[in-house]
Amino acid sequence: MHAALKVIVLPWHKGSRLRCLGVGFVVLVAAAMPHPAAAQALFVACDNGLRCVQAPCPSKDVVLVPSGRRYAKTDPDLSALPPADAARRDLANGLYSGRLVLSGTVENGPPVRITATKILRRATAHEAALCRRR
Numbered sequence: 001m002h003a004a005l006k007v008i009v010l011p012w013h014k015g016s017r018l019r020c021l022g023v024g025f026v027v028l029v030a031a032a033m034p035h036p037a038a039a040q041a042l043f044v045a046c047d048n049g050l051r052c053v054q055a056p057c058p059s060k061d062v063v064l065v066p067s068g069r070r071y072a073k074t075d076p077d078l079s080a081l082p083p084a085d086a087a088r089r090d091l092a093n094g095l096y097s098g099r100l101v102l103s104g105t106v107e108n109g110p111p112v113r114i115t116a117t118k119i120l121r122r123a124t125a126h127e128a129a130l131c132r133r134r
Contacts, residue, residue: 044098046131063130077115085119098131
C-alpha cells in the first residue's frame with residue numbers, strides 16, 4: 001500500500017505576490033546587466049621566457065595598465081583585433097617586449113580570458129617597464 005501524497009497550499013498574504021514579482025524582476029535585471037569583470041581594460045603583453053615544443057604554450061604575461069596587475073602565463077586572444085591592427089608589422093615584436101598598449105576585455109574565471117580588441121598606441125617607458133617587474 002502506498003502512502004498518499006499530501007500537498008500543502010499556503011494562502012497568499014496581502015502583497016506577497018507583489019513581493020514575489022518584485023524579487024523576480026530584480027533577479028532578471030541583475031542577470032541582464034553586463035558583468036563587471038568583462039569591462040574594457042588597457043594592458044601590455046610581455047614575454048615571460050617560457051618556451052615549449054608543443055601548443056598551447058602560454059609564453060606571455062599580461063600586465064594591466066595602470067594598476068600593474070599581472071596575469072602570468074596568459075596569452076591574449078588576438079582574434080578580435082581589426083584587420084588593420086592584426087596586419088601591423090610590429091605586432092609580434094610589440095607583444096614580445098611590451099611595446100604596444102592594447103585595449104580589450106578581461107574575463108575573470110577559471111581560466112582567465114583576455115581578449116584584445118584594439119591596439120591603442122605605443123607604450124610609454126613606464127608602461128614597457130611593467131614587463132620587467134615581477
